[in-house]
Amino acid sequence: MTEVIRCDWCSQDPTYQQYHDHVWGRPVSDAVALFAKLCLDGQQAGLSWITILRKQSAYEDAFANFDPDQLIHFTETDVERLMGNSGIVRNRLKIRSVIRNARAFVDMRDASEDFSYFLWGFVDGQPRINAWQRHQHIPTETDESRAMSKALKQRGFNFVGPTICYAFMQATGLVMDHLCDCHCYQECRNEAESFNLAAL
Numbered sequence: 001m002t003e004v005i006r007c008d009w010c011s012q013d014p015t016y017q018q019y020h021d022h023v024w025g026r027p028v029s030d031a032v033a034l035f036a037k038l039c040l041d042g043q044q045a046g047l048s049w050i051t052i053l054r055k056q057s058a059y060e061d062a063f064a065n066f067d068p069d070q071l072i073h074f075t076e077t078d079v080e081r082l083m084g085n086s087g088i089v090r091n092r093l094k095i096r097s098v099i100r101n102a103r104a105f106v107d108m109r110d111a112s113e114d115f116s117y118f119l120w121g122f123v124d125g126q127p128r129i130n131a132w133q134r135h136q137h138i139p140t141e142t143d144e145s146r147a148m149s150k151a152l153k154q155r156g157f158n159f160v161g162p163t164i165c166y167a168f169m170q171a172t173g174l175v176m177d178h179l180c181d182c183h184c185y186q187e188c189r190n191e192a193e194s195f196n197l198a199a200l
Helices: 014-022 031-043 049-054 056-062 076-083 092-110 115-123 143-154 162-171 185-194
Strands: none
Touching: 014 049, 031 049, 031 056, 031 092, 031 115, 031 162, 049 056, 076 092, 092 115, 115 143, 143 162
16 A cells, blocks of 8 residues: 655644645635634644644634624623633633634725735735745745734734744645645645636
8 A cells, every 4th residue: 555645744643634635735715714724823822733623623613613703792701601611722812812803804804905815915816836845944934924924913913923824824825835745745736826816
């Protein structure tokens, strides 16, 4: 049986492998899906991504499927309720950040600033395709992720530092960072090359 080669960061955990093979590095254009992923990446701060990935379903249940229009109505009572939810990371600042980010998202929309076009603008609307040979060569932040972080903070978002933003860019296909020998590389490269934000 031929060994399936994956990126170095992917463990033998089936949940991680499913995420690596079918989610990570594939372009996402839906504004609410991008918002949800940005919030989840913020929850990762100080933790491993697999910790959050295993809790993703619980997060979706707890935070109204990351629907910004519902989240903006969450109150401190909801924060206290969520602090008792063992299915998520019970960090008060991180819980509040999801609500705060939802308000920032809605403010942008109300100002006719499309969240998807805003984020994709940092790569000029087209995935950046890389050709890394080793995981050690991949940066943890870039000029684009630093610019994204700064712009998001200016709009009221938090837990959106440059490293979180770059992890988010990798996950949602704004950059394609699968290693060249990864079995997903060519398929994800093809998706990146055919991606057209304007046509969606």
